Amino acid sequence: MIDRSVPRRVLPAPEPRGAATVPAALPVRPRTGRLLVLATVFVCAACGLVYELELLALGTYLIGDSVTQASVVLSVMVFAMGVGSLLAKRLRHRPAFGFAAIEAGLALLGGLSAIALYASFAWLGESRPALVAFSFAIGVLIGAEIPLLMVLIQRVRRQDAGGAVADLFAADYVGALVGGLAFPFLLLPMLGQLTGAMLTGTVNAAVGGGLVLWLFRRDLSPRCRWVLIAANVTVLAVLGSATVLADDFERVARRAVYGGEVRVAVQTGVQELVLTGPPTGSPRSLDLYLGGRLRVSGYDEYRYHESLVHPAMTGPHARVLVLGGGDGLAAREVLRYRDVASVTVVELDPGVVRLARTDPMLSALNAGAYEDPRLAVVTQDAFRWLRGPAARDRFDVIVSDLPDPGITPSTKLYSQEFYGLAARALRPGGRMAVHAGPLATRPRAYWTVDSTLRAAGLRTAPYSAGGRLSGPAAGPVRTPLGVDEAPPQDWGFVLAAREQVPRLHVDRDTPALRSLSSRSLQEAARDAERTRVPGLPPSTLPHPRYS
Secondary structure, three states, X not given: OOOOOOOOOOOOOOOOOXXXXXXXOOOOOHHHHHHHXXXXXXXXXXXXXXXXXXXXXXXXXXXXXXXXXXXXXXXXXXXXXXXXXXXXXXXXXXXXXXXXXHHHHHHHHHHHHHHHHHHHHHHHOOOHHHHHHHHHHHHHHHHXXXXXXXXXXXXXXXXXXXXXXXXXXXXXXXXXXXXXXHHXXXXXXXXXXXXXXXXXXXXXXXXXXXXXXXXXXXXXXXXXXXXXXXXXXXXXXXXXXXXXXXXXXXXXXXHHHHOOOXXXXXXXXXXXXXXXXXXXXXXXXXXEEEOOEEEEEOOOHHHHHHHHHHHHHOOOOOEEEEEEOOOXXXXXXXXXXXXXXXXXXXXXXXXXXXXXHHOHHHHHHOOOHHHOOOEEEEOOOHHHHHHOHHHOOOEEEEEEEOOOOOOHHHHHHHOHHHHHHHHHHEEEEEEEEEXXXXXXXXXXXXXXXXXXXXXXXXXXXXXXXXXXXXXXXXXXXXXXXXXXXXXXEEEEEEEEEOOOOOOOOOOOOOOOOOOOOHHHHHHHHHHHHOOOOOOOOOOOOOOOOOO
């Protein structure tokens, strides 16, 4: 029988070994200490998300294809966060020292990640390996934060694990929200990617190191304390020096990317604008880069713009709409017709329009198109503008002078929905000329544009035009030696109309052209037809077909 008259002594369950089980001796009350830890979680989460967004933005800018870069950065970083959480188990017996060391490393890597990616792109011509490496390393360090912070907050005041996790993740998610909003609306427009990342790293190091060196200083041995002080001072000194030298670095790196004759470099809210060429001389020596990609080569841009504009101008053309083309070069060709009554240019980036108006060489290249009273500018997204009432049944000619369909932000501007809106904006008998990307190197994308136009109810006449890379074709960036990466290739175009298949020719009263004739258009149509890829489905907003 069991004797129940003597109560048994219930022994507490043994706690794991290590300093984490001993309440910390804090210089403040436990409630204040807990708030300081949660505030640190908030700041570190904001910094971590800024690093992530900076990698996404710079990766997209340098490499292109935002969907691919976002997938690579996010998947690698989430995987690395899991690895970091596992590795943090080795530091749980020294949580204060481990957390401070992780924050110092995270501040250094995150703060210098942008400048390292740009340097890799400028001098090595490839930034994808650096993007993956920084995504993994930063993800490991971010993943190690929460396990150690969980131990530290329990050292301040013991509470149930569920409550501690809820508090930590609430502070973490709110901090991520603040960091996510601060990056596009504050850091990027005011400081740029390089300086913004380094300022974020400075805040990260100061807050993470400050928490441990003050609040948990009694948990540190004298040696650990001096190691952390030296590490944080070094990180802050490196980031401060890099911030001071950021402008000089940008100038040197820009020369490595674009060559030694960079005349104008402007970061707008949409992209970076760079003009290269001698400050004086012929406008034909000018090159215009948008977002790191060659868009206009003064040497032979006329081939592109003559082929894009003039086939659509054979017929009524009193009212013309130019989608994109903020450089004014397509508008220049349209305005050569004296019977054109009005030209409306819809350009997303006002910085491009401003540059086309004010830069002497670019203004000379577009023949002062923006000084013509017949031209009006709308700075708005072309898709959104076409949805408005101002575009309906209004134009005799639409010229779609937009970036290549393979660039992800442009995909919606090559969709069936977009072409349906454009068709609605045409007057009866109106025509639409579409830049459809490089035909020789990307025939599937080109013929997808053609099938998408036809799915929108338009009749099409495909054709091409040869020349060196310029205009918004494939637009490769330059190598560190300043040489185009891709060989000379052609541009692909599609002429479309609602009522009948448009005829490819130029009228006799067409202004004198340097590279275009009715005969050359017929040959270009035959050349394009030889590359036809049949049976391609149209590209739509929910199912984009361009890669």
